[in-house]
Amino acid sequence: KHNNYATREAIELLIYENNLTQENHNISFIKAILDKSQRNRFFKNILYKNHLLLLRSCIYFFYRYFFLFGFLDGKSGLIYHFLQGFWYRFLVDSKIIEIKYVAFEKKITIQEAITEVTGYKNFTV
Structure with missing residues (x-):
């Protein structure tokens, strides 16, 4: 299941990186402050990509685990943030x-x- 999600996210990032879509990815700073989903997209577009x-x-894992205090959750926090913040993102990047x-x-x-690697023929963002 996560492998499929990682493939779809890799496609989305490649489409964004290569300007293969007509969608406007610019988000105003004001919208990013007011709306949480817009704020997440703003930081993903500006910082992560x-x-x-x-x-x-690695940077994202350290951000989640240390700056967002994931270490306070103990072993379960380490496992969760490693799998969600490092392993999954690493899988996307490797794809x-x-x-x-x-x-x-x-x-x-x-x-x-x-299309050759993933088998997806019609992909849109």
Whole structure:
């Protein structure tokens, strides 16, 4: 189940990164302050998507575990934040790397590589 979610998120990030959609990803700072879902999207667009692949999963884990006080939950907090904040994000990044590698090696577009690696033919964000 999480493998499928990670594949879909990798596709979404590649679409965003390569400007393959007409959707407007710009969120005003005022909306980000007032609405929690807009705030999460704002930070994801500004901070998370601009960090290096594989490194951002480490940064995100440390942010969740230390700055959001996940360590106060004990062993269960460590397990939860490791799986949700590190492992899942690492899986998404590894799928992005795999798709980019296939596109580079076979000299095909990102859309074709997404279809070849994941099997998704019609993908939209």
